Amino acid sequence: xxxxxxxxxxxxxxxxxxxxxxxxxxxxxxxxxxxxxxxxxxxxxxxxxxxxxxxxxxxxxxxxxxxxxxxxxxxxxxxxxxxxxxxxxxxxxxxxxxx
Numbered sequence: 001x002x003x004x005x006x007x008x009x010x011x012x013x014x015x016x017x018x019x020x021x022x023x024x025x026x027x028x029x030x031x032x033x034x035x036x037x038x039x040x041x042x043x044x045x046x047x048x049x050x051x052x053x054x055x056x057x058x059x060x061x062x063x064x065x066x067x068x069x070x071x072x073x074x075x076x077x078x079x080x081x082x083x084x085x086x087x088x089x090x091x092x093x094x095x096x097x098x099x
Contacts, residue, residue, distance in 0.1 A: 048073035
């Protein structure tokens with residue numbers, strides 16, 4: 001079975017097989033992905049806040065939806081903080097290297 005036989009994997013292959021020759025393009029691509037991820041985390045937090053406010057006001061029929069939204073936001077924020085911590089550790093390690 002080849003990767004090109006499965007459409008969702010073929011798309012990934014074409015995305016990652018494109019040579020990016022310019023470091024600036026790679027950096028801009030990374031920044032775009034980072035900004036998108038942060039925006040998604042922010043959106044999950046806002047949705048959770050809105051559902052929580054609706055629950056307090058009695059406008060929510062299913063409290064499970066409120067709890068699920070809160071857990072999604074919490075998990076996304078924890079993951080973001082972990083990634084930030086790992087990035088800082090990597091930066092500090094690079095700064096300690098002697099060339």
